[in-house]
Amino acid sequence: MLGKDRAFFVILVVLMLSLFLPSNASAADGADLKVSVLKYEPIPAEIGEYVTVWVKVENLGYAKADDLSIKMVPEYPFSIDSSENELVNVGILSPDNAAVEDFRLYTDAAAKQGVGTIEVWYQEDSSGTWFKKEFEIRVGSDTFDSKGTIQLSGEPVKEPEVFMPGDTGTVSFTLRNSATEYTITIDDEQYDTNARIQSASLTGVEGLKVTTETYYGNGVIGPGESVDLTYNIEVDEDTPDGTYYLDFSIVGSSHSYNNNWRIPVKVDSSSVRVIPSKPLALENGEVVLEFDVANIHPNALSSVSVQLEAEGIEFSPTEYFIGSMDSDELFTIEITAKTISEDISFPVDLVINANYRNGLNEHTQQVDVRQLKHNVVEDEGGAGVYVAALLLIIIGAGAYILYKRRAQKEQE
Numbered sequence: 001m002l003g004k005d006r007a008f009f010v011i012l013v014v015l016m017l018s019l020f021l022p023s024n025a026s027a028a029d030g031a032d033l034k035v036s037v038l039k040y041e042p043i044p045a046e047i048g049e050y051v052t053v054w055v056k057v058e059n060l061g062y063a064k065a066d067d068l069s070i071k072m073v074p075e076y077p078f079s080i081d082s083s084e085n086e087l088v089n090v091g092i093l094s095p096d097n098a099a100v101e102d103f104r105l106y107t108d109a110a111a112k113q114g115v116g117t118i119e120v121w122y123q124e125d126s127s128g129t130w131f132k133k134e135f136e137i138r139v140g141s142d143t144f145d146s147k148g149t150i151q152l153s154g155e156p157v158k159e160p161e162v163f164m165p166g167d168t169g170t171v172s173f174t175l176r177n178s179a180t181e182y183t184i185t186i187d188d189e190q191y192d193t194n195a196r197i198q199s200a201s202l203t204g205v206e207g208l209k210v211t212t213e214t215y216y217g218n219g220v221i222g223p224g225e226s227v228d229l230t231y232n233i234e235v236d237e238d239t240p241d242g243t244y245y246l247d248f249s250i251v252g253s254s255h256s257y258n259n260n261w262r263i264p265v266k267v268d269s270s271s272v273r274v275i276p277s278k279p280l281a282l283e284n285g286e287v288v289l290e291f292d293v294a295n296i297h298p299n300a301l302s303s304v305s306v307q308l309e310a311e312g313i314e315f316s317p318t319e320y321f322i323g324s325m326d327s328d329e330l331f332t333i334e335i336t337a338k339t340i341s342e343d344i345s346f347p348v349d350l351v352i353n354a355n356y357r358n359g360l361n362e363h364t365q366q367v368d369v370r371q372l373k374h375n376v377v378e379d380e381g382g383a384g385v386y387v388a389a390l391l392l393i394i395i396g397a398g399a400y401i402l403y404k405r406r407a408q409k410e411q412e
Contacts, residue, residue, distance in 0.1 A: 031124050032061030033068070033093075037135045038100060043251050043258065044140035044198070045116070048109035051078075051137065055120050057090070058098040065093040071121040072103040073132070077111030077139060078118055080104070113140040138199065147184050148177045148195030150252050152261055153226060160359030161299040162266045166237040167361045171202065171263065172230040173248065179223035195221045198251040202231040205246065207239035208265060233265070241268050270296045272325075272354040274306055274367050277332065280350060281373040282313075285339040292332055293354075295325040301356040306333060309351040310372050312341035319355075337372070346374040 038054040045051035055072070059065055068090040072080055080086045081104060090099045105118070116139045121132045153176040159169050179193035197217035204210040212231040221227060245262045252258055278290040289308070295301050304322040308315045316336045325331060350372040355364050 031059060031063050031065045033065060033122060033124065033131075034058045034060055035070075035120050035122055035133045037118075037120075037137075040137055044113075044138035045078075045105075045107045047077075047107055047111045047113070047139065049107055051105050051107055052102055053105060053118065053137070054100055054102045056098055056100045057093065057122060059093045059095050062095055064095060065090075065124040067091060067125040068093045068099065069123050069126070070099075070101055071130070072105070073119040073121055074105050075117045075119065077108035077116055078105040078137070079108065081106060107139060111139055115139065140198070147186070147191045148179045148193045148221065148223060150175050150195050150197060150221070150250060150259065151178045152176075152248075152259075156248075156263055158265060160361070162268045162297065162358075163233070163235045164271070164297075164358050164361065164363065165235055165239045165267060165269055167235045167358060169233050169235075169359050169361070170230050171233055171246070171265065172228060173200075174226050174228050175200070175221075175250065176226040177221045177223055182223055193223050196252060197221065197227065200229055200248070200250045202263070203247040203249070204233070205244050207236045207267075208244050208246065209234045209236075210246065235267055239267050241270075242266075266298070268298055270298075271358075271363065271365060272296070272301065272304060272356055272367060274352045274354060276370065279373075280370055281375050282337060282339065282346075283375050283377045285374070287337050289335050289337050290332065291335070291352075292330055293322060293325075294330050295327055297358065298327055299358075300324060300326045301358055303362075304331075304354070304356045306335075307353040307355070308335055308337070309353065310337070310348050312339060312344040312348065313350075313372065314338050314340045325356075339374075344374075347371040 034057070036056050036058075038056040040051055040053040042049075042051065053072070055070060057068065057070060069087060070090060071087045073086070074080055085103065088101045088103075090101070093099055107116075115136045117134055117136055119132050119134050121130050123130045153174040157172040159172075160167065163169055175197060177193070177195040179195070182193055183190050184193055185191075196219075197215070199214055199216050201214040202210045202212070210231055211234055215229055217227070244265050244267065246265055248261045248263050250259050273294045273296050275292045275294070276289070277292050280289065281287065291306065293304070293306060295304070302324045304325050306320045306322070307318065314337070316338070320333045320335055322331050322333070348371070350370045351366060352368040352370065353364065354367045355362070357363065
């Protein structure tokens with residue numbers, strides 16, 4: 001009897017596992033939540049005032065979140081006005097969808113200028129585990145009566161101008177105070193026209209990462225003066241060709257002087273093309289090969305060189321150095337090919353490699369593989385000797401016959 005009870009218990013456990021485990025595994029494998037602070041206003045959070053924080057939750061997975069909840073857990077100097085407002089139940093969040101919720105926080109009147117921290121907690125369902133992520137919010141009372149306006153001067157300078165997948169480079173900005181006078185009068189009250197950049201940040205997108213931290217300015221920019229800011233960029237190896245938009249945001253003298261710009265950054269994998277301009281065939285073991293080298297990348301490339309490889313073949317020069325090439329520039333090169341082995345089975349693969357630099361990024365690329373043939377050609381100089389010798393024999397024979405005939409006539 002005891003054995004039957006034990007068997008029944010084992011079967012019951014197996015049935016329960018089969019009912020509950022698959023659904024849990026599916027949720028764990030499918031739901032993938034990404035939490036971020038979309039924005040907060042005002043910037044910076046003013047001491048002794050309220051700041052509104054917008055939290056975004058995206059479902060990047062393959063299964064829905066059945067009962068999503070978001071909880072705001074602020075740390076000093078922030079606090080939430082009511083415990084009822086700290087938790088928001090979103091409910092179902094389907095794949096490839098997002099939810100945005102706002103929370104109103106109070107910044108303590110005794111807070112000091114700097115950076116404060118908040119935690120955003122979230123769970124997929126009411127009985128699930130809480131996860132948390134930490135974010136920073138800038139704190140300050142930095143509002144000024146200065147009326148100078150910061151403008152983006154000219155176009156941002158990108159180096160390189162057009163990135164390739166895997167490249168690193170920079171994007172530089174010139175920010176200028178557009179004021180032309182040192183003071184301005186508004187409603188019979190005089191203000192200075194200085195400008196301030198409290199913060200300036202460049203935000204990347206998927207495939208393009210900004211590795212430079214936010215710039216925090218402490219100085220004053222006078223009328224007509226400017227400041228240069230540079231940010232480092234990294235492009236992923238698998239980033240597709242296209243135009244990507246980075247967000248450049250500055251916090252000015254007060255909230256009325258904040259600015260946001262969308263900065264286009266291009267990624268283009270096109271590079272160097274090497275095209276044979278003469279037949280790829282050796283004659284009696286040697287030939288001078290000719291190629292047209294073209295830069296089809298949208299900007300100039302530097303340190304361009306071409307190398308050829310083929311089994312049993314020696315090339316001179318071993319690497320043909322061209323140097324800088326503008327976009328769409330064409331350059332013709334000649335490379336001598338000579339067999340160094342008699343045991344070669346033609347045709348052989350001719351591997352064409354190109355080396356170049358895009359900005360400070362070095363690239364080595366196999367641009368093409370062609371077939372190198374071999375032709376045996378008779379020496380034209382040897383044939384000429386044979387013809388000349390034959391002519392001499394004919395002339396000599398004719399002269400001998402003529403001489404014999406004259407001799408016979410004289411004897412008669």
